[in-house]
Amino acid sequence: QVTLKESGPVLVKPTETLTLTCTVSGVSLSSIRMGVTWFRQPPGKALEWLAYFFSNDEKSYSTSLTSRLTISKDTSKGQVVLTMTDMDPVDTATYYCARFNGYGWFAPWGQGTLVTVSS
Amino acid sequence: DIVMTQSPDSLAVSLGERATINCKSSQSVLYSSNNKNYLTWYQQKPGQPPKLLIYWASTRESGVPDRFSGSGSGTDFTLTISSLQAEDVAVYYCQQYYSTPYTFGQGTNLEIK
Numbered sequence: 001q002v003t004l005k006e007s008g009p010v011l012v013k014p015t016e017t018l019t020l021t022c023t024v025s026g027v028s029l030s031s032i033r034m035g036v037t038w039f040r041q042p043p044g045k046a047l048e049w050l051a052y053f054f055s056n057d058e059k060s061y062s063t064s065l066t067s068r069l070t071i072s073k074d075t076s077k078g079q080v081v082l083t084m085t086d087m088d089p090v091d092t093a094t095y096y097c098a099r100f101n102g103y104g105w106f107a108p109w110g111q112g113t114l115v116t117v118s119s
Numbered sequence: 120d121i122v123m124t125q126s127p128d129s130l131a132v133s134l135g136e137r138a139t140i141n142c143k144s145s146q147s148v149l150y151s152s153n154n155k156n157y158l159t160w161y162q163q164k165p166g167q168p169p170k171l172l173i174y175w176a177s178t179r180e181s182g183v184p185d186r187f188s189g190s191g192s193g194t195d196f197t198l199t200i201s202s203l204q205a206e207d208v209a210v211y212y213c214q215q216y217y218s219t220p221y222t223f224g225q226g227t228n229l230e231i232k
Binding site: 046049060063098103106107108110112 | 120157161174215
């Protein structure tokens with residue numbers, strides 16, 4: 001059974017850099033057609049796709065956030081890390097990671113982690 | 120970017136009745152090379168992450184009850200719940216994976232009447 005779990009800070013200050021980790025269990029990140037993608041969801045609002053890292057080391061980023069995002073992976077640890085620079089209160093959201101099979105749908109998802117941006 | 124627009128924003132349906140949610144994309148998400156529609160549907164219950172219901176516009180994910188069905192092609196799609204159960208109260212999202220950035224609809228809030 002594949003599971004994903006997000007971890008990271010609950011609170012960050014404006015202009016700081018956010019670093020989130022997605023730890024994957026039940027499958028190797030080097031497996032064929034195994035990728036991880038990140039999303040966010042501001043309170044009461046819709047889902048927004050942020051980035052993915054695929055098993056062939058392909059990466060892709062949201063066009064509106066590409067200058068602020070970096071995604072990387074540590075296969076030995078089973079982790080995919082997302083960093084977002086220059087955080088702003090509008091970036092307050094629940095951040096989710098999910099398995100990406102390369103086609104474009106996502107399952108399963110982690111439980112999410114709420115990140116609040118405030119001074 | 121492909122814009123996904125759902126209707127209605129909110130829907131109240133009686134238990135046992137049919138619920139229909141619509142999703143429209145700003146451009147076709149049908150790939151002519153394989154004749155597949157690159158569209159999914161997710162269900163999100165309060166306090167939970169989204170759950171995949173349907174992909175390729177009409178293929179149910181394993182374990183999803185058969186009262187959930189997806190239809191449509193090109194730019195217009197529908198999620199139908201044939202007989203609403205209490206556990207179906209949730210927000211439903213469509214999402215296109217025809218091209219990056221992957222984009223979602225704004226969500227439809229489904230309630231019991």
